[in-house]
Amino acid sequence: MTHVAIIDSGGANIASVRYAFDRLGATSELTTDAETIRSAPRVLLPGVGAARDAMRRLRAAGLTDVIRELQQPVLGICLGMQLMCEASEEEDTDCLGIFTAAAKQLSGSPDRPVPNMGWCATSARSPHPLLRHIDDGSYFYYVHGYAIPVTAQTVATAEHSQSFSAILARDNFVAAQFHPERSSDVGAKLLQNFVRSSA
Amino acid sequence: MQFRNHKVVGDILALAQRYCDEGADELVFYDITASPDDRTVDRSWVDRVASVINIPFCVAGGIRSLADAEDVLNKGADKISINSPALANPDLIGELATRFGSQCIVIGIDSRAESGDYCVYQYTGDPDRTRAAERLTSDWIAEVQRRGAGEIVLNCMNQDGVRQGYDTAQIASMRAICSVPLIASGGAGALQHFAEVFSETNVDGALAASVFHSAQIHIADLKRYLADRGISIRP
Numbered sequence: 001m002t003h004v005a006i007i008d009s010g011g012a013n014i015a016s017v018r019y020a021f022d023r024l025g026a027t028s029e030l031t032t033d034a035e036t037i038r039s040a041p042r043v044l045l046p047g048v049g050a051a052r053d054a055m056r057r058l059r060a061a062g063l064t065d066v067i068r069e070l071q072q073p074v075l076g077i078c079l080g081m082q083l084m085c086e087a088s089e090e091e092d093t094d095c096l097g098i099f100t101a102a103a104k105q106l107s108g109s110p111d112r113p114v115p116n117m118g119w120c121a122t123s124a125r126s127p128h129p130l131l132r133h134i135d136d137g138s139y140f141y142y143v144h145g146y147a148i149p150v151t152a153q154t155v156a157t158a159e160h161s162q163s164f165s166a167i168l169a170r171d172n173f174v175a176a177q178f179h180p181e182r183s184s185d186v187g188a189k190l191l192q193n194f195v196r197s198s199a
Numbered sequence: 200m201q202f203r204n205h206k207v208v209g210d211i212l213a214l215a216q217r218y219c220d221e222g223a224d225e226l227v228f229y230d231i232t233a234s235p236d237d238r239t240v241d242r243s244w245v246d247r248v249a250s251v252i253n254i255p256f257c258v259a260g261g262i263r264s265l266a267d268a269e270d271v272l273n274k275g276a277d278k279i280s281i282n283s284p285a286l287a288n289p290d291l292i293g294e295l296a297t298r299f300g301s302q303c304i305v306i307g308i309d310s311r312a313e314s315g316d317y318c319v320y321q322y323t324g325d326p327d328r329t330r331a332a333e334r335l336t337s338d339w340i341a342e343v344q345r346r347g348a349g350e351i352v353l354n355c356m357n358q359d360g361v362r363q364g365y366d367t368a369q370i371a372s373m374r375a376i377c378s379v380p381l382i383a384s385g386g387a388g389a390l391q392h393f394a395e396v397f398s399e400t401n402v403d404g405a406l407a408a409s410v411f412h413s414a415q416i417h418i419a420d421l422k423r424y425l426a427d428r429g430i431s432i433r434p
Contacts, residue, residue: 015275019250049300111401113380115302115349118403119224119433139433141255143277143302182255182277184219 002195004028005040007063009047009054009083017046017077020181024188026195032061042195043070045175047079051103051146052091054083067096075130075194076175081168082146084175090146099153099168099175103146112161115145120158122166122178128155129197130167130174130190138186140166140178147177211244212251218411219252221418224433226252227280227352227406230260242270249275257305268295272303280352282307283321286332286339289346296347301379306348310336310369311356317369320356336369340377351377352406354384362388362410365396374400382406390416390424397430 004021006014008030021028028044029036037043045067047054058064067074067084076084083095088103095103108114119139124131140158147164150157156167158177168175174194180187215226228248245258258271259280268279279299285292285306295304309320317336322328332339340351353373355366365386374381380403383396387407396405410416425432 015246015249015273016277019275020253022250023253048303108378113378113403115379117302117350117380143255145302179255182253184254188253 002026002041004042004044004195005037006030006044006046007037007058007067007080008032008061009045009080010049010057014046016179017044017181020188020191021195024192024195032057032063034061034063034066037063037066038070041072043067043072043074045074045076045080045083047077047081047083049079050090051079051082051088051093051095054079055093055095058083058096064096068098071172073194073197074173076173077181078144078177078179081165081175081177082148084168084173085148088146098173099148099151099170101148101151101153101165101168103148106145106147106164107161109161115143116147116160117143119183120160120166120178122156122158124156125150126155128167128169128174130169130176130193131156132193134186134189134193140176140180140183140187142178144177212247214412215248215252215256218418219254222422222433223254223411223418224404225254226256228256228258228260230258242274245271245274245276259305259307263291265294265298268299272299278303278305278350280305280307282309282323285343286319286321286334289342292343292346292348296349301347301349304348305350305352306343307352307354308336308339308343309354309356310373312366312369317373323354323356336373337376340373344377344379348379350380350382350403352382352384355386358386361386364388364392365400365405367396367399370396370402371400374402380404387416390421393421394425394428394430397425398428 082088082103084098085101086097089105106114121137122140124136153168154165155169157163158166180190255277257278258276263284309323310317319332319334319339321332358366365383370383382404383402384406
């Protein structure tokens, strides 16, 4: 049974991601303990909340270098993805710098309300184990006001007022802008790929 | 989904699972068990719903404070929807948005056409207390956005429960002043009503209850029908 350390960065609503792992038969725990995180087979950096507050909590817990140096598969979700970038425009926050990119505010229009909340078709740019057995163009559930432009590390994209990174990947690090735990069966499949991937 | 007592929780879980499997994009639970005087609301059902479904869900009803909201969100709800308590205490909207983020703060608005204007109603859950909130719907939509609402569910009362179609005229006029996601509610009775509201109003979502509960419309059929008409929707 795979065990997932979920890094506690202070946001509410960790329940849904824990239940998602339960349904896959994986155990999980919410933690800020460096040794627990280092030794876990899988690490999740979740995200609901604000970037500056979350980074402040990670620094206070002494976790910024711990996260950067992890060797096992690490998945960031939503704000967690943005925290893994170099910076976020949200309150002009310096982040972890795992991905060579920065989160920018989505620009809204009457046709494209912000925050972007809902199901968006998501297109693969390059193959990745996280997307194994998931049809290209599948819909995932997004809730975000900031997004990461398309970069060399982007493995999937979605559209708002413009294309943005739906999934970023680098070595053992991968991150999704959408919420797999709320993305129905394709989201469950993606989490299963994460839990079962060989690293 | 409406429910009246704890005995039906098993049915709620089964129904929630069924709607998930049929392809619903989001579920809204109207918790009408939470009476205004009830100080010890049992919300363990939120936990149980969160554990079985894998699509977003929103809890409406009985949320009057930051503590209520925190309880519901910590149990796994993705969003909370506030209606009458926001009218009674508009500052609550900003407090909730600051604490939890706009993305999980939905404002429900019951609106009815009245002598050429659209007006907000409150306490619509209880026929004996329902009354005009003495606000124009357009003013209230502008105000809740300023205060941090992340989504608006506009329930058009003239149409609610009569299954004659969404109030597309009202929804279109409110869409023009609403730059956060707007969900149409009230009036769905047939497949073409959903096609009409999406093609005529550019709304972000359409909410319905009775046509699904009665199995008059199956969600999978509805989605195929909409996709066939060129409406962009998750299969």
